Amino acid sequence: MSSRFLLAFSDSLLKKLAADGSIALAPGADLADAAEFLAEYLESNNQHAQLVPTVVAALVACPQIDELYADDDALKDRIEAIPASALPRGG
Secondary structure: OOHHHHHHHHHHHHHHHHOOOOOOOOOOOOHHHHHHHHHHHHHHOOOOOOHHHHHHHHHHHHEHHHEEEHHHHHHHHHHHHHHHHHHOOOO
């Protein structure tokens, strides 16, 4: 089970990416399942990893996502645009 922070981060990011057409979901896929996959991937691959390349690897590996159209710079911009208020603090 991933942390509340990573799940909120993943959910916020994927909603942004879906809204602007930066990702295409697989037919019948659920964005919440993709967010859970991303959060778990980030949690299990956090040793000395850079965030953007790890997010790219997770999105490419995610069975709920058919296509990723954003490049690294666009993903970085989307990540930086997530408001702190969207992410839980503390335990």
